[in-house]
Amino acid sequence: MKRRRTAAAAAALLAALATSACTAGDGAGGGAPGPQAARRQAGPPGSPVDRAERARRTQALRAAAAAKWGLDRVPLVAPPPPAAKPELTTRAGFEVAGHDTLPPVFTTVPVTERVVFLTIDDGREKDPELLRMMSELQIPYSSFLSDYLISDDYPYFQEMRDRGTALHNHTLNHRYMPGLDYAAQKREICGQQDRLARRYGQRPPLFRPPYGNYNQDTLRAAKACGIKAVPLWAAEAFPDRMEWREWDRDLHPGDIILTHFRGTDEWDGTMPDMIRQVMRTVTEKGYAVARLEDYV
Ligand SMILES: [Zn+2]
Numbered sequence: 555m556k557r558r559r560t561a562a563a564a565a566a567l568l569a570a571l572a573t574s575a576c577t578a579g580d581g582a583g584g585g586a587p588g589p590q591a592a593r594r595q596a597g598p599p600g601s602p603v604d605r606a607e608r609a610r611r612t613q614a615l616r617a618a619a620a621a622k623w624g625l626d627r628v629p630l631v632a633p634p635p636p637a638a639k640p641e642l643t644t645r646a647g648f649e650v651a652g653h654d655t656l657p658p659v660f661t662t663v664p665v666t667e668r669v670v671f672l673t674i675d676d677g678r679e680k681d682p683e684l685l686r687m688m689s690e691l692q693i694p695y696s697s698f699l700s701d702y703l704i705s706d707d708y709p710y711f712q713e714m715r716d717r718g719t720a721l722h723n724h725t726l727n728h729r730y731m732p733g734l735d736y737a738a739q740k741r742e743i744c745g746q747q748d749r750l751a752r753r754y755g756q757r758p759p760l761f762r763p764p765y766g767n768y769n770q771d772t773l774r775a776a777k778a779c780g781i782k783a784v785p786l787w788a789a790e791a792f793p794d795r796m797e798w799r800e801w802d803r804d805l806h807p808g809d810i811i812l813t814h815f816r817g818t819d820e821w822d823g824t825m826p827d828m829i830r831q832v833m834r835t836v837t838e839k840g841y842a843v844a845r846l847e848d849y850v
Pocket residue numbers: 675676724728764765
């Protein structure tokens with residue numbers, strides 16, 4: 555009962571803040587007294603007072619969103635994106651013959667800041683709550699999509715893209731790539747590039763092989779299809795737990811977190827439950843989620 559009242563109050567505050575944030579950011583002044591008053595209070599656009607006021611509003615918005623969506627802590631804000639993207643190399647032990655001429659395969663982006671990256675794979679579950687939740691919390695993530703799982707609802711991912719999430723390649727049919735010859739792998743990867751370009755207007759630069767399995771043909775085919783990099787993952791998130799690749803079972807700066815578009819039929823919780831779990835871990839450990847495309 556208390557929880558519901560808190561959530562309702564947070565939702566009301568969120569709505570109020572969202573409205574004031576919109577009107578304050580509205581440059582061309584109308585005649586309405588509301589926006590003018592807001593602008594006067596915030597100082598001239600771009601001034602220190604204005605920036606401080608905006609930062610305060612943004613933080614209040616995040617706190618309200620965190621309360622509304624049941625997060626124990628307010629997610630930390632990622633630092634501004636780097637001026638230059640870090641140089642990526644293939645992780646030791648993940649090489650194939652000739653790897654230095656092929657798209658790099660990595661599980662962690664080489665950064666020093668306490669940021670991690672959230673990536674969501676496949677596309678079977680299409681929960682509208684996830685889109686709202688991530689927008690209101692302003693948590694960036696990247697999607698790796700397999701056509702056979704998204705083809706029954708392309709518009710869901712169109713809306714995701716419109717909200718600022720990049721849609722990347724996870725093959726047409728989610729096959730075990732090392733089991734296919736070069737030509738078949740190329741059809742799986744280039745075919746998905748074509749499909750994503752036709753549906754969403756962009757050929758993505760990133761590719762993740764199903765199950766994280768690949769061989770030299772996979773990386774050669776990916777390169778031929780215009781892929782620039784192959785991000786794998788350092789940790790995997792579920793609604794009830796994290797699974798770790800590293801022996802220390804911890805997060806590290808630049809770690810890529812994998813999770814999936816899954817519903818309650820496949821795991822014990824909803825997409826928002828999974829996000830609550832992973833954000834608890836990320837925030838408690840002092841990390842912010844940054845946008846993968848700002849670094850890779
Ligand atoms: Zn997958």
